Amino acid sequence: MIRARIAVLLFAVLVMPGARDALERVMVTHMLVQIPLLAAAGALGAAALPRGLRSRIAAWNRGGVSGALLAMIVSSWWMVPRALDWALAAPLMEAAKFVTLPLLVGAPLALSWSSLGSMGRGFLMANVLPMWAVVGWAYIAAPVRLCNYYLTDQQVTAGIGLVIVSIALGVTLGLLSAAGYSARIGSDSIPAVFAGASSVASTPAATSAVVVTANGTGPNAVAS
Amino acid sequence: MAPKGDWVRTAVASLAICVAGGALLWHGTDGFRALTTETARRRAIAAAPTPIPVVQLEDQDGRLFTLDRYLGQPVVVDFVYTGCGTICPLLSDGFRRLDRAERSATRDSGEQRLQLVSITFDSLDTPARLREYASHYAADGRSWRFARVRERNDLDSLLRAFGIVLISDGRGGFQHNAAVHVLDDRGRLARVLDVGASPDEVARAVTGASP
Numbered sequence: 001m002i003r004a005r006i007a008v009l010l011f012a013v014l015v016m017p018g019a020r021d022a023l024e025r026v027m028v029t030h031m032l033v034q035i036p037l038l039a040a041a042g043a044l045g046a047a048a049l050p051r052g053l054r055s056r057i058a059a060w061n062r063g064g065v066s067g068a069l070l071a072m073i074v075s076s077w078w079m080v081p082r083a084l085d086w087a088l089a090a091p092l093m094e095a096a097k098f099v100t101l102p103l104l105v106g107a108p109l110a111l112s113w114s115s116l117g118s119m120g121r122g123f124l125m126a127n128v129l130p131m132w133a134v135v136g137w138a139y140i141a142a143p144v145r146l147c148n149y150y151l152t153d154q155q156v157t158a159g160i161g162l163v164i165v166s167i168a169l170g171v172t173l174g175l176l177s178a179a180g181y182s183a184r185i186g187s188d189s190i191p192a193v194f195a196g197a198s199s200v201a202s203t204p205a206a207t208s209a210v211v212v213t214a215n216g217t218g219p220n221a222v223a224s
Numbered sequence: 225m226a227p228k229g230d231w232v233r234t235a236v237a238s239l240a241i242c243v244a245g246g247a248l249l250w251h252g253t254d255g256f257r258a259l260t261t262e263t264a265r266r267r268a269i270a271a272a273p274t275p276i277p278v279v280q281l282e283d284q285d286g287r288l289f290t291l292d293r294y295l296g297q298p299v300v301v302d303f304v305y306t307g308c309g310t311i312c313p314l315l316s317d318g319f320r321r322l323d324r325a326e327r328s329a330t331r332d333s334g335e336q337r338l339q340l341v342s343i344t345f346d347s348l349d350t351p352a353r354l355r356e357y358a359s360h361y362a363a364d365g366r367s368w369r370f371a372r373v374r375e376r377n378d379l380d381s382l383l384r385a386f387g388i389v390l391i392s393d394g395r396g397g398f399q400h401n402a403a404v405h406v407l408d409d410r411g412r413l414a415r416v417l418d419v420g421a422s423p424d425e426v427a428r429a430v431t432g433a434s435p
Contacts, residue, residue: 062230073245077252087259092277107320148389151399 004048007102011041015098024088027147027154028161035078035101039071042106049111058109064112068124071109074100079135088149116120118177125173129166136162254412262401265387266416273412273433276385279378281343284354284363289371291341292411298430299339299407303388303400305317306344306357311419316342318404318420320361323368325423338430340368345379345390345398386413409434 013019014037023034049057061067078084078097086093139159145152168214250256258264268274278290293300302319304312319340326338340363344354354370363370373379383390387407390398404421406429408414414433417425 058314059227059230060237062231062234066234067242069238070241070245073241073249076250079254081260082258082264088260145399145401146260148401149391151391151393 001048003044006109007044007048008042010037010044010101011098014038016039027150027158030084031079031158032161032165035097037125038098038101038163039075039106039109042102042104043110044106045102046110048108054111058115061108061112064114064116064120067108067112068116068120071105071112072124072128074104078105084200085147085149129170132166133163136160136164136166249278261389262403265401266403269331269387269413269416273408273410273414274385275412275431276407277378277381279382280374281341282351283365283369283371284351284358285365286351288374289369291407291416294339294407295408295411297339297340298335298409298434299411300426300430301341301343301386301405301407302403303345303383303386304342305398307346309397311400315402315404316357316361319368320363322421322423322426323363326367327419338367342368342369342370343382343385344372345388345400347376387416389395406430406433412423 014023014034020034023029034209078101083097087097088094091224115122136159139146139155139162142155142158146155254264256265258267276291278292280426281289281291283289291301300319301321302315304315306312308321319342323340324336330337342363349357349372353370354367354372358365358368358370361368373382388400390400402419403425404417404419405413406415406417406426415429417429422431
């Protein structure tokens, strides 16, 4: 039950206006602190679900396939520049962010992580991590301002952050599995935070972010 | 071993997730064509022209006017401030080109149709400063006027209607989405073009907006 308490506490802190403003003022903390922590809160919460409910969910989530898909699709939305702007401009979209990241990203990923198996996890990470790096690169290289609510230099910082996180996570996971710990990563003994923290990207957003730069759309010119 | 039915359920759930998730992503990005707020704004405006509130403007010579005095005429609007060192000069260079092209095209008839209005959002921009800025860009104050908004509330509603977001850069300046805004003959915001849009592009947008 300690996990459930941490999850509630974490969510309560994140939802406080002061914390929200502080994390959302800067793009890199919005993307790489607030969003992963919201997912982490969901992951911790899911780990505290009663066994009966978990097995009923598992019946719809063999091999962790549906959970991983859900987390990938929903998290990809929150990497789209428009989604970040939208959340800042519209309270309803902001509320959607606070609901979907824990419930539709963190929780399903935590519930799927162990049943994914080392192959499934490897597949997931091999898809997600390079895409983070690509999205990060798109943010760094974009010739225009992509978010109306963030300055250009913040966009670059967020991009660098994404690239670093994807490489660091890839190296860590690679080392862990090379050292033969891959089985233990999958077990329930590993803090679910880990699953939640690594859940903020996926293919569709990444591919489309590349399209942004390729087309030169998103024509927010830079000014000072 | 998991029962066979579970794999069927999982397949059904996965399919439903892909369909629903794909539909939401499709909807949220206008069919994967608008990944940024700016692109979405331009697409929405082109699809359905936006009414612009009538607010009192004061030009570089202290004359008061409103945008609806140009009804029936094509009007192109941009938002600048005189202290801006990066994008606004590009906008103003583009407007100078538009102004020159229009003047030479209508030299014989003597009647210039296209009206250019540059609106400042910086409270430091007085008519005097605007006049100096205008003369730097050879704006005559007739076909191309620089203007400030008299009331703070009016400025906010005008910026909201045009979809301009200002953020302070912390050094007394702003970052802002910069674009060339074409109003149709009914005074609605009908097209948004890139900074530096050529006279031809503007002419096409004007024709498209008010056929």
